[in-house]
Amino acid sequence: MAKIVIIGGSFGGLTAAFELKRHLGKKADVTVVCDTDRFIFIPSLPWVSMGWRKAKDITLSLREILLLKDINLITEAAAGVDADSSKVVTKTQEIPYDYLVVATGPHLCFEEVPGFSREKGFIECIFTLEQAERAHQAWNRFLEDPGNVVVGSVQGVSCFGPPYEYAFEIDAELRRRKIRHKVPISFVTSEPYIGHFGVGGLGKSKRIMEDEFAERDIKVFVNQAVEEFTPEDVRLKDGTKLPFKLGMFAPAMKGVPAVAHLGNPRGFIPVDKNYRHTRYKNIFAVGVAVAIAPPEPTPVPTGVPKTGYMTVKMAKTSSVSIVSDITGGVPPEGIPIDVLCLMDMGNTAAYMKAKPVLPPRQESELKSGIVYKWMKIGFEKYFLWKMRRGLSGLP
Numbered sequence: 602m603a604k605i606v607i608i609g610g611s612f613g614g615l616t617a618a619f620e621l622k623r624h625l626g627k628k629a630d631v632t633v634v635c636d637t638d639r640f641i642f643i644p645s646l647p648w649v650s651m652g653w654r655k656a657k658d659i660t661l662s663l664r665e666i667l668l669l670k671d672i673n674l675i676t677e678a679a680a681g682v683d684a685d686s687s688k689v690v691t692k693t694q695e696i697p698y699d700y701l702v703v704a705t706g707p708h709l710c711f712e713e714v715p716g717f718s719r720e721k722g723f724i725e726c727i728f729t730l731e732q733a734e735r736a737h738q739a740w741n742r743f744l745e746d747p748g749n750v751v752v753g754s755v756q757g758v759s760c761f762g763p764p765y766e767y768a769f770e771i772d773a774e775l776r777r778r779k780i781r782h783k784v785p786i787s788f789v790t791s792e793p794y795i796g797h798f799g800v801g802g803l804g805k806s807k808r809i810m811e812d813e814f815a816e817r818d819i820k821v822f823v824n825q826a827v828e829e830f831t832p833e834d835v836r837l838k839d840g841t842k843l844p845f846k847l848g849m850f851a852p853a854m855k856g857v858p859a860v861a862h863l864g865n866p867r868g869f870i871p872v873d874k875n876y877r878h879t880r881y882k883n884i885f886a887v888g889v890a891v892a893i894a895p896p897e898p899t900p901v902p903t904g905v906p907k908t909g910y911m912t913v914k915m916a917k918t919s920s921v922s923i924v925s926d927i928t929g930g931v932p933p934e935g936i937p938i939d940v941l942c943l944m945d946m947g948n949t950a951a952y953m954k955a956k957p958v959l960p961p962r963q964e965s966e967l968k969s970g971i972v973y974k975w976m977k978i979g980f981e982k983y984f985l986w987k988m989r990r991g992l993s994g995l996p
């Protein structure tokens with residue numbers, strides 16, 4: 602029986618675990634090693650920060666859902682991987698594997714910008730459940746005494762969607778409360794233009810997003826790096842100071858320390874077209890943990906986003922590859938990855954498609970409309986329903 606260990610229990614890890622068990626059944630002993638017992642539907646975190654969702658609405662118990670499919674769970678952080686002897690190391694044990702899937706997501710690099718640290722807490726972030734809940738408290742305080750809002754992405758960011766969503770949601774909610782005229786909103790980004798998204802734009806993204814920011818009266822600062830966050834303002838490297846009462850920024854990302862030694866200088870793991878490590882043939886990596894080179898250099902560094910949709914696709918491809926190794930079947934073709942994404946815009950939403958993710962592309966488009974908002978809400982419910990039952994084989 603092949604021993605397969607997966608580090609991480611989110612989009613990548615959970616999908617890989619279900620897919621491997623689905624294909625291999627009793628031929629594999631599948632174990633998930635995760636530092637938490639919870640699956641959180643991360644795309645809904647901006648809604649938590651707005652008070653539109655509670656933690657319980659978007660959380661599943663990993664233990665319960667993995668148990669259903671006869672998958673083991675070790676609720677402990679991986680401290681390291683000994684790739685030469687094929688072992689995952691935690692504080693209390695060594696876990697041997699025949700195949701390893703790394704799905705550890707990001708280390709959020711608050712330490713790279715002075716004043717961004719969680720301890721000081723001048724600036725909110727919405728990338729984890731705890732951060733989104735804290736941001737919701739800050740939002741409630743802000744509503745009692747509104748003022749300037751600054752939203753943005755620091756240098757090196759790859760996950761650009763959440764600040765866009767947050768800026769649009771705040772704008773929509775302030776209008777709904779009829780107090781938008783009391784709140785100047787600034788949007789700061791390391792992207793060379795609005796709608797670049799770290800992928801060189803897609804379809805009419807530049808035109809549509811620029812119009813959207815103009816119509817909503819949100820002041821935009823592109824090509825920006827943040828020098829420092831202080832309790833009163835955001836200081837940009839070009840000398841601009843943007844005062845704020847409420848600030849929310851996306852951080853840059855690295856690979857998590859436990860697996861960084863398997864990766865490039867930022868700790869992201871180099872893989873082939875089937876998500877197999879380029880050096881260690883029994884190690885696979887999926888999702889945010891994977892190294893993807895940017896499509897073009899940008900004046901201020903930016904990275905390529907690895908979305909939930911891309912992560913699930915990577916997990917499925919890597920699983921088929923492991924299954925073919927074990928059963929002697931045909932390995933997957935390794936088709937370049939594409940992306941579908943729904944971005945909330947408060948009172949509406951945008952649908953984005955890029956095939957493949959990076960240019961040149963066969964297809965690329967961005968459209969907005971209320972129907973995409975309904976689709977986004979529907980997708981959240983559908984994905985949680987699917988994962989609760991371990992039905993990873995569904996689209």
Ligand SMILES: Cc1cc2nc3c(=O)[nH]c(=O)nc-3n(C[C@H](O)[C@H](O)[C@H](O)COP(=O)(O)OP(=O)(O)OC[C@H]3O[C@@H](n4cnc5c(N)ncnc54)[C@H](O)[C@@H]3O)c2cc1C
Pocket residue numbers: 608609610611612613614634635636637643644645646647677678679680704705706707727728729760762763857859887888889890907908909910911912941942943944
């Ligand atoms: C606010 C926000 C909104 C987003 N919205 C969208 C969206 O609308 N659509 C979309 O497609 N994508 C969206 N994304 C991106 C999407 O969330 C990611 O693509 C997805 O979460 C990546 O999955 P992953 O499994 O690679 O990593 P993660 O989801 O980050 O999961 C990593 C897992 O590894 C575990 N872990 C980490 N370190 C260790 C360790 N040392 N030992 C054991 N376990 C460990 C973590 O606990 C977690 O379970 C959004 C991201 C954010 C932050």
